Amino acid sequence: MPVTAETIHVLRQWVQKAENDLKIAAHTLTLGKECPTDTVCFHAQQCVEKYLKALLVFQGTDFSKTHHISALVHLLPATIRPDLAPEEQELLTDYAVSARYPGDYEPISLAEARRAVRRARRVRKHARALLPPAGLK
Template identity: 40%
Template sequence: MPHEGHFSGSPADWLRYAYSDLELAHIGRASNVLFEGLCFHAQQAAEKALKAVLIAKGVPPPKTHNIRTLLDLLPQELVAPQEIEDAASLTDYAVTRVTLSLSMKKNTKRP
């Protein structure tokens, strides 16, 4: 049973989802997707890739969207690429999307 507050799944599973989010971010660049949507998928790709690395290293990732928090959990022998370090600034896009989604559900009246 997974530890409460942590995700399960193999590193390969997490990377598959990370690549999917990265692909969605790339596809969105060529269309009329909102900038915030692109940033959300880029953030999700970085978050899921970091969680894959943590799981591979035996570190159970916490349930968080905060890329800086995940970076801080990396073993000292690992150095994250600069692109992942830079992706920490995208954390707000994940948090904003979750907050907006919850707000929309709260304000939606059911028949």
């Protein structure tokens, strides 16, 4: 099935936003001990979320406005789901909300923030291998 110009346009928007989130997360990690790890994890989650939504757009699957990674993963056909364990999906989802606001959550270590960025890069690589090249520009 050919990909329409409109689909390519929407894919590019999702991909660009995902790339921007990954750039922010990766750059912020360079601050070392001064790194706001909650911010890194939030942007890593956003990168994953947006690449999943790009895959859903490419598949022609409607989705609601949600930050729940597992909900988005389960909308994808099993054959193209990224390799994210349920625990990873839950952790990423937590970064979207609970880590952004004051409250009862454990501080996020620098090591955990690095793992979040690695997860985002893994999903990025997976999604970009499936999306049409024209949608990646």
